[in-house]
Amino acid sequence: MSSPRPDAPIGIFDSGVGGLSILRAIRQQLPDEDILYLADQAHVPYGLRSLLEVRAFSTGITRYLLEQDVKLIVVACNAASAAALRYLRATFPDIPTVGMEPAVKPAAEQTNSGVVGVLATPATFQGELYASVIERFAQGVTVLQHTCPGLVDEIEAGRVNGVETRRILEHAVQPMLAQGLDTVVLGCTHYPFVIPLIQEIVGTDVRVIDPAPAIARQTARLLDQFELRSTSSDAGKTRYLTTGNPIMFASLLDGLLGESGEVWQVSWGKEITADERG
Ligand code: DGL
Numbered sequence: 001m002s003s004p005r006p007d008a009p010i011g012i013f014d015s016g017v018g019g020l021s022i023l024r025a026i027r028q029q030l031p032d033e034d035i036l037y038l039a040d041q042a043h044v045p046y047g048l049r050s051l052l053e054v055r056a057f058s059t060g061i062t063r064y065l066l067e068q069d070v071k072l073i074v075v076a077c078n079a080a081s082a083a084a085l086r087y088l089r090a091t092f093p094d095i096p097t098v099g100m101e102p103a104v105k106p107a108a109e110q111t112n113s114g115v116v117g118v119l120a121t122p123a124t125f126q127g128e129l130y131a132s133v134i135e136r137f138a139q140g141v142t143v144l145q146h147t148c149p150g151l152v153d154e155i156e157a158g159r160v161n162g163v164e165t166r167r168i169l170e171h172a173v174q175p176m177l178a179q180g181l182d183t184v185v186l187g188c189t190h191y192p193f194v195i196p197l198i199q200e201i202v203g204t205d206v207r208v209i210d211p212a213p214a215i216a217r218q219t220a221r222l223l224d225q226f227e228l229r230s231t232s233s234d235a236g237k238t239r240y241l242t243t244g245n246p247i248m249f250a251s252l253l254d255g256l257l258g259e260s261g262e263v264w265q266v267s268w269g270k271e272i273t274a275d276e277r278g
Contacts, residue, residue, distance in 0.1 A: 004071035004095060007232045009034035009239070010219065011070030013061045016044040016156050016244075017252050018190030019076030022100075023238070024257060025212035026074065029220050034235045036070055038266070041244025045152040047121020047188065051083040054123055058084035062092060064266070071228050074219055075099040078120055078187050082127025096222045101129055102187035103211045105137040110207060111183045117144045117176035120187030121152065130187075144179060146172040148191070155190045158255045166197060173201055183207045193256055241266045 010026065012019050016039050023037055038061055040046075046054045058080040065073055073095055075081045075088070081099035089097050102124065107116040116138070124130055125145060134143060151172075154165045173184070184206060186192055192210045199208055223229050238261060242249040246263035253261050 004226065004228055005069070006071065006228050007034075007230055007235070008069045008071040009036040010072050010074065010223075011036050011038070011065035011068065012074040012076045013038040013040065013058075013065065013080070014077040014189055015039070015046040015057075015079065016041045016152070016190070017193075017249070017256055018152070018155070018188060019074075020253070020256055021189050021192035021210070022074060022076035022212050022215050025216040026219055027238070029213070029216035030223070032235050033223075033230050034232075035238040036065065036068055037238060037240050038065060039240070039242040039244065039249060041156070041242050041249065042267070043243070044156055045121065046077060046079040046083075047123045047147075047152060049079075049123060051123060051127060054079055054083035055087055058088060059091065062088055062095075066092065066095060070095075072096045072098070072219065072222060072226075074215065076189050076215070078102065078189060079123035079127075082124045082129045085129065096226050096228070098215060098219050098222060100189065100211060100215065101133050103185050103209045103214065104133045104143060106214075107183045107185045107207075107209055108137050108139075108141045108143075110209075111141060113180045113182040114140070115142045115144065115176075115180040116183045116185060117146065117173070117181040118185045118187050119146055119148055119172055119191055122147050124187050142179075144176045144181060146176060148172045148188075151194070152188065152190050155193050156252070158252050160193050160256070161197060165194060166201070169194065169198055169201055173198065177202060177206070181206065183209065185209050186211065240264065243267060
């Protein structure tokens with residue numbers, strides 16, 4: 001691989017639209033960077049798959065993004081980070097890589113009640129990364145955890161405020177509330193899209209931690225460290241790719257970020273142009 005170029009885009013990937021919560025924060029922090037976003041919607045959800053399978057997808061996507069000449073990769077997916085972050089850094093040492101880990105550290109620092117709740121998918125809870133985060137940062141704090149079965153599917157369908165979405169969240173959060181939680185950590189990048197609903201359920205006294213701003217700051221730090229800030233005067237564009245249905249993705253883009261954008265379909269290594277799609 002040749003060394004990353006400052007004027008190349010930042011590559012961001014997730015199993016689906018969850019990484020858009022990270023993209024939004026990165027664009028706020030780094031408005032003058034081009035971004036290439038890849039949603040692996042042919043394989044969403046990742047959270048119910050084995051770590052080995054998610055690692056294989058993450059490796060394939062990383063290779064693909066490198067072929068597209070990205071200068072830095074953001075693994076905007078907790079499940080993929082749990083399954084593959086260490087492996088990706090070892091396999092592709094020349095590309096700076098930012099990954100997700102549940103924000104237990106700030107939660108443990110900020111809690112008053114000493115009870116913190118983590119919401120994430122099974123894959124994230126299984127990974128070594130989560131165990132190490134708990135070991136490093138949760139001393140003296142009670143950490144409760146809960147999966148939210150079906151929530152990623154609801155968000156992928158754009159139902160951020162639906163009856164089923166509320167039911168799933170209440171089921172996850174109410175037992176934690178009963179145990180005195182005052183801080184909720186979102187350990188899945190899809191979940192920030194339902195923060196208003198979570199906040200409605202837990203009340204305004206409970207803090208909900210969205211990791212996206214911290215990930216955006218870390219991305220900026222790495223760009224500085226590797227001298228990779230864009231120098232181009234017309235940068236700041238985002239290009240979207242999905243392995244799923246580009247029309248569906250475009251409508252989610254509108255629903256979740258309130259923007260329209262051209263979405264390209266990719267199937268491992270092969271990009272289908274708008275013309276070929278007909
Ligand atoms: N958004 C992802 C995460 O942060 C993956 C969710 C899924 O596909 O299950 O874990």
